[in-house]
Amino acid sequence: MKDKVLKILTENLDSYVSGEEITSKLNISMTELVDSVQALRDDGYPVNFSPRQGYCLPETTNLILPYQLNKNLETEYIGHEIHYFNEVDSTNNVAKKMAEEGASEGTLIIAESQSSGRGRRGKKWISPEGGVWMTIILRPDIHPSEAPQLTLVTGVAVAETLKKECGLDVGIKWPNDILIGEKKVCGILTEASANADTLDYIVAGIGIDLNIDVELFPPDLREGATSLKAELEREIQSAELVQKFLVNFENIYNEFKDGKFPEILKKWRRFSTTIGTYVEVHKRGQTVKGEAVGINKDGVLILELEDGSLLKVMAGECVHVKNREPF
Ligand code: BTN
Numbered sequence: 001m002k003d004k005v006l007k008i009l010t011e012n013l014d015s016y017v018s019g020e021e022i023t024s025k026l027n028i029s030m031t032e033l034v035d036s037v038q039a040l041r042d043d044g045y046p047v048n049f050s051p052r053q054g055y056c057l058p059e060t061t062n063l064i065l066p067y068q069l070n071k072n073l074e075t076e077y078i079g080h081e082i083h084y085f086n087e088v089d090s091t092n093n094v095a096k097k098m099a100e101e102g103a104s105e106g107t108l109i110i111a112e113s114q115s116s117g118r119g120r121r122g123k124k125w126i127s128p129e130g131g132v133w134m135t136i137i138l139r140p141d142i143h144p145s146e147a148p149q150l151t152l153v154t155g156v157a158v159a160e161t162l163k164k165e166c167g168l169d170v171g172i173k174w175p176n177d178i179l180i181g182e183k184k185v186c187g188i189l190t191e192a193s194a195n196a197d198t199l200d201y202i203v204a205g206i207g208i209d210l211n212i213d214v215e216l217f218p219p220d221l222r223e224g225a226t227s228l229k230a231e232l233e234r235e236i237q238s239a240e241l242v243q244k245f246l247v248n249f250e251n252i253y254n255e256f257k258d259g260k261f262p263e264i265l266k267k268w269r270r271f272s273t274t275i276g277t278y279v280e281v282h283k284r285g286q287t288v289k290g291e292a293v294g295i296n297k298d299g300v301l302i303l304e305l306e307d308g309s310l311l312k313v314m315a316g317e318c319v320h321v322k323n324r325e326p327f
Pocket residue numbers: 089090091092093114116117118119120121123125127132133134135176177186187188189205206207208
């Protein structure tokens with residue numbers, strides 16, 4: 001029933017609709033209406049009530065409500081189905097469950113906050129209100145070995161959006177951290193479900209520190225993190241930015257499906273702040289050091305070690321070392 005109430009309120013954004021009008025349209029009791037409104041509020045919809053005028057949803061909010069995302073969304077399929085949560089454990093977890101149940105390509109799961117947001121390498125991802133925490137379900141017709149390429153594709157889509165829409169000089173730290181200067185503003189976690197030869201689905205999870213006061217982050221994260229609000233010194237309209245991202249993402253993802261990954265990789269390299277930098281890569285208690293000289297088509301980082309040999313690094317935590325000892 002709450003969906004029917006939501007439909008009436010979204011058809012009348014910024015206008016009050018009386019309780020009588022809603023109950024008679026839907027043939028429900030006033031108690032059922034009050035319960036539905038409460039359920040919508042629990043989902044995060046800011047339903048206003050005035051005893052004399054009835055119920056109203058505001059047209060503009062700084063939430064990421066589906067009716068704001070849907071409005072004039074210029075994509076063909078990405079974000080056409082939206083699952084919105086006020087709070088969820090992790091949008092990637094929800095996306096995986098929905099993908100298992102057959103959700104279609106382009107389905108978007110988005111939340112105002114996450115209670116158990118997940119980062120790469122099993123790390124926690126702090127996800128308070130004010131950020132954008134979203135996951136897109138993808139079903140590309142590719143070999144499972146190509147799945148990691150989608151992390152780079154997603155990174156380029158985020159970087160292009162932040163550069164174009166916010167005028168920010170963003171960079172990508174291998175493999176998929178979006179940085180402003182040396183501070184991280186967005187992380188990407190892609191997870192695939194596949195067997196040896198067939199890819200079932202991929203979920204692309206994106207976390208953007210948007211209208212977040214970084215001072216509220218735990219001390220160990222504060223140093224290396226920033227937010228769009230901190231960089232631009234103003235609040236950003238979240239729904240508008242997500243819409244722009246979805247359009248960019250769809251364009252670049254379509255290019256990927258058309259076999260144009262080499263062109264996307266060129267863009268990734270232009271955004272890369274890792275290539276040409278001396279780095280340390282930490283993995284399972286081990287550290288390798290060298291100059292990052294390139295990235296291959298599988299997203300593997302190529303390091304030139306002290307002795308001049310080249311080493312391929314598949315995964316790990318990459319640290320840019322600015323003041324290094326000379327070789
Ligand atoms: C990282 O840099 O470690 C990746 C962070 C990815 C965070 C996003 S937020 C939306 C989605 N849901 C999650 O639990 N994680 C990803």
